[in-house]
Amino acid sequence: MTTDALAAAASGQSIDLPTPAFDEYRPPSAALVGDCVHCGFCLPSCPTYVLWGEEMDSPRGRIDLMKQGLEGDPLTDSMVGHFDACLGCMACVTACPSGVQYDRLIETTRAQVERRHQRTRRDKALRGAIFALFPYPRRLRALRGPLRGWQRIGGDRLLRRTGLLERIAPSLAAMERLAPRLGKAERLPERTAAIGTRRATVGMLTGCVQREFFPAVNAATVRVLAAEGCDVVVPAKQGCCGALSVHNGREPEALRFARALIDSFENAGVEWVVVNAAGCGSTMKEYAELLRDDPAYAVRAVAFATKVRDVSEILVELGPVATRHPLPITAAYHDACHLAHAQGVRAQPRALLNGIPGLQLREIADPAICCGSAGIYNVLFPEPARELGDRKAANVLATGAELLVTANPGCLMQVAASVERAGETIALAHTVEVLDASIQGRPVASLTGGGTSS
Amino acid sequence: MSSTHGTTKTAGAVVGPSAPERSGPTGDSPQVRAVRRRVQELLPAKTVITDHARLRTYECDGLAHYRVTPALAVLADSVDDVATTVRICAEERVPFVARGSGTGLSGGALPRADGVLIVMSRMRAIREVSAEDQRAVVEPGVINLDVTKAAAAHGYYYAPDPSSQQICSIGGNVAENSGGAHCLKYGFTSNHVTGAEFVAPDGSVVELGGRALDAPGYDLLGTVIGSEGTLGIATAVTVRLTRTPEHVVTVLAGFPSTDDAGAATSAIIGAGIVPAAIEMMDALAIEAAEAAVHCNYPEGAGAVLVVELDGPEVEVRQEFDQVERLCRDNGAFAFRVANDDVERALIWRGRKSAFAAVGRISPDYIVQDGVIPRTSLPKVLRAIAELSASSAVRVANVFHAGDGNLHPLVLFDDSEEGQGEAAEEISGKILDLCIEAGGSITGEHGVGMDKSAYMPRMFSDADLDTMQMVRCAFDPNNISNPGKIFPTPRLCGEVPGRHKGEHPLAKSGIAEIF
Secondary structure (H helix, E strand, O other): OOHHHHHHHHOOOOOOOOOOOOOOOOOOOHHHHHOOOOOOOOHHHOHHHHHHOOHHHOHHHHHHHHHHHHOOOOOOHHHHHHHHOOOOOOHHHHHOOOOOOHHHHHHHHHHHHHHHOOOOHHHHHHHHHHHHHOOOHHHHHHHHHHHHHHHHOOHHHHHHHHOHHHHHOHHHHHHHHHOOOOOOOOOOOOEEOOOOOOOEEEEEOOOOHHHHHOHHHHHHHHHHHHHOOEEEEOOOOOOOOOHHHHHOOOHHHHHHHHHHHHHHHHOOOOOEEEEOOHHHHHHHHOHHHHOOOOOOOHHHHHHHHHHEEEHHHHHHHHOOOOOOOOOOEEEEEOOOHHHHOOOOOOHHHHHHHHOOOOEEEEOOOOOOOOOOOOOOHHHHOHHHHHHHHHHHHHHHHHOOOOEEEEOOHHHHHHHHHHHHHOOOOOEEEEHHHHHHHHHHOOOOHHHHOOOOOO | OOOOOOOHHHHHHHOHHHOOOOOOOOOOOHHHHHHHHHHHHHOOHHHEEOOHHHHHOOOOOOOOOOOOOOOEEEEOOOHHHHHHHHHHHHHHOOOEEEEOOOOOOOOOOOOOOOOEEEEOOOOOOEEEEEHHHOEEEEOOOOEHHHHHHHHHOOOEEOOOOOOOOOOOEHHHHHHHOOOOOOHHHHOOHHHOEEEEEEEOOOOOEEEEEOOOOOOOOOOHHHHHOOOOOOOOEEEEEEEEOEEOOOEEEEEEEEEOOHHHHHHHHHHHHHOOOOOOEEEEEEHHHHHHHHHHHOOOOOOOOOEEEEEEEEEOHHHHHHHHHHHHHHHHHOOOOEEEEOOOHHHHHHHHHHHHOHHHHHHHOOOEEEEOOEEOOHHHHHHHHHHHHHHHHHHOOOEEEEEEHHHOEEEEEEEEOOOOOOHHHHHHHHHHHHHHHHHHOOOEOOOOOOOOOOOHHHHHHHOOHHHHHHHHHHHHHHOOOOOEOOOOOOOOOOOOOOOOOOOOOOOHHHHOOOOOOO
16 A cells, blocks of 8 residues: 555545455465466467567466466456466476466466456457357257358358458457368267277266267267277266366356266266367366365365376276277377376377377477467467467478377367468378277278368 | 565665665656657557556566566567667666566566666577578577577587576577586587677667677677676677587486585596586485476485586597496496487486476575586585585585586575575575685676675675776666676766765766666
8 A cells, every 4th residue: 555545544535446456266376376486487388478479478477467466456458468368278387397386377367357357348248159159069059050051152261262251350250260161960879888898987078069060089989988998978968068168267157067067977887087178178187176165066076087087098098909900191199288288198199199000100399389279269369379370280281291180179170270271281180080090990091081171 | 475586685685775676767757758758659569568567577587586667668579679779768868678588597687667678588580590600690589499499400509508498598698698507518608609789778789799700809799798788788699500419428327425426527527528518416406306397316316417428429439438437436326328319308307497396395495506616516515515404494406517517506485484584694605605615606697686795705896896897888877787797886987996975976966876
């Protein structure tokens, strides 16, 4: 408090002190903020620092901003802008030698921002629209028909060429451009029996975008798990895991989704809950933290979270039994941020791919830098997302690989769009689709034939 | 409490009358307002930062205990941006401070509340890589490691490799004359920079040195390198590229104690071998590195040595045999050889992350930097251990053993009453040990804000006055990073020696003490 303010307070006058950035309910932890020694090792791993070279758009700078907030500074538009600009890729968490838990810090900060900051009407409307759509598979499905018709008549290409959408609403244009070619949906049975001796009973998350836009990935996951000796249970009544909501500070919504998902799997009698989308898996592994204050769910959340495995983790843990047939192809593996940085899963997908005879794995330069997809980031911030996508596409193409493999639907769409913008093509597949092709003995063409980006 | 590398004691007592928070015009002085208005007129809006929250993210570098919010920041995109800003600062007599990646450990890029922070991190183009000439021309914001990445395809690399090489910038390296693990064999930044485009403190742009080695005339480039931003700002740097060695062998040797590892170091160098690097870590530093990066160093080691040999394969093989024998003769119980780049990277990762990794085993710590003659290693280390034991302040040791550059890490918990002061005292005593042993108060982190008070312990008044005269020749108005390196401010043209009361020039309003 300034001297003037103190004097005003003493004389009983009303004074206007700025509202502090954070309130008492789960502010970013001062102790975690204090862990940062300001060494700067996070800077080169941060996509926004790579793009802009500015301290306030780096993890270290954002932690400084949180510190300011904890010291009572108000939550200004500029502060919120720098928090919003964070992709949440968590590459800084990997890079930090001091073990700063930036993931926890930005999550709690974002929840405060959503509760306390007044967004512009336009921003609010866009975020509202996104969250009224993406976490709801049924609504996404309703959108499929119109999108499919749209793509068939070539309308999307025409629109892209005119750039009309870009002018009206860059964000809608971004969504439209990322919409993948739609194939025929495959229905998954609620229970698929293990082939040969049963080694485990696993539940599978079908996801939202994965289920509606990449159903082939879910089908491949079931086949591969069954081939490796798993009974696969796919609870029919399962919704969104809440990852998008968590990553964007929509805490009450995230908690609702998390509780519902725990309910869906709790009585399914599964030893593991397997996930094939990086962003979902990382959030589900954090349920214990998310629900720690909920007396009805805290204990159940711990039990659930310990069962969660990325599909590549469980496959490596179990070890291969199904025969791998040769797939003579060069493949570049792209680390999804929420798999590599958030879950520390890097070796497993590579081990699985290296286990396929004939497959030659190539590494992509600057693997730690996000492709710009980052959940809904490319919808909210199309420009930096596009720049990051272009950088990633250049590095991917430089490998000369025929196939790009990754484990997240967002990354697949983002890299596909970027490769297309570069005027190139590359076949795309999820790790389990490649494994599936090898186990089923399908030819290389089954991966390279239909899955290109244009 | 933020864990950091300094304590209140140094922040307050050391800086003296030149403490930026307390002297000179404030952020709202007419001069500063004039600078703000003029740069906003001439530079693009996004280049000039005036928003308080944004400015506060620039209030410190890698030495987080000193924090000063600059009056404004200019995120330079070109030499013109820098020259324009500096010229305006010179005309308005407002101090400026250049900042690269903000990883410095002596507060060299600490802003001035009454001045402009010129941020160089956006000037990061590699303008030219000319492998056949063994030269590259890079902008100052280019990351050290990125020079090597750009040269690697041609079979070359940039030799100076400070531990922060993945993020520290070339401009900062020039300011601090940075070394690194491999400077034992390859030398410091000054041995690898042949020329610089340079903005002098009056805003003029000059060329220092060139592509050829040893330009005729006064070695102004040599003067500028290591001057910690007090003589001006480099806006492009011509660096020398070094041929990637034909063969590299990295070994990790575990010893029962630092005495044994120190003896092995002396034995290796005494045998006429010049390894690319010899690095030592003691038990506490190993514990921190293990916690941070799981580098899997030999269990139970009281000290490890990382020895890297490079050069023609035949030579390296022969030296390797000698190094192994000398290590074992001096008590090495584990001797591990990196077989490939992955294993080599793991060995180095433990060493290079050690500073920041100490954050895992202690809430707060001071990174000290001092130099001693290599032969004094065992004696000085024992003295440090005694200081530590008698004061119950833990000290972890990481250092470039080959050239006697110590980095003691003094651990403390600032939330415990008196611990910060105790740590500060030990940290200062370690520097005294270095001076007594005939060494120096800094090997590579620079003097900056942190160690200016120690300069008189190492140099006489006449020494310091001579340095000040060089500074005055470049910066007569004392606006280029003032308050750093030197313990007391001095007006150019002032007669050295003690003065009483206010300086006559300052009193008459002709000059100001910044």
